[in-house]
Amino acid sequence: MEILADKHFEMPAAQLAVMVEDAYDRTLACVADLDDEQLTVPLAEIVNPFRWELGHCAFFYDIFLLRVLDATREPMIENGDNLYNSFAVDHDDRWHLDMPDRQGTLDYMERVKDAVLERLVSSQPDAQETYLHLLAVIHSDMHCEAFTYMRQTLGYAEPEFAGSVTNGNGAGPLPGDVDVPGGMFKLGADPKAHFAFDNEKWGHDVDSGTFQDRPRRSDQR
């Protein structure tokens, strides 16, 4: 844990628990409306198998939170490192893994989530533990973004998230490009922020210049 020695922000356990549950619910909502055929996606450069993506989110909590905080703890799935570790399993190999089926994947996610919440009920995290919780939650949220663009890529409709309004315009890209004027913006982390990824650089001004982008239906919200 020396690597986390510079962490000083503590978040109340109850607040972290709400964030964990919110990220979990949102991750499930990313696939809830898809049938098994839609869940099986073709091999393509910017997508992952959807079951892999789900299991990978749970694995991240399992290995980089629960097992870091308690090294004596057994991983919550057998062979998880060879299934869901994105550093160990190359992208194209993710289509050829002996992964749990849909229900088995959801069960793994639920067991991991319950273990994380159980820990939060029994003790108040210190700053290092707070950082690990936030890291795992934000990691899940990033994969929700990935689900959203992967669904777009595959021509699926937008996922339906509780409390959000979709534009109801269906799936797929809109034709043509738009000119974006660009300009100066702050790229990188704010040193005063409660959380920043360790591989982020501190914020600095960047001029994006003008560029073109292809509008998507999800941009219309």
Ligand SMILES: [Fe+2]
């Ligand atoms: Fe990831």
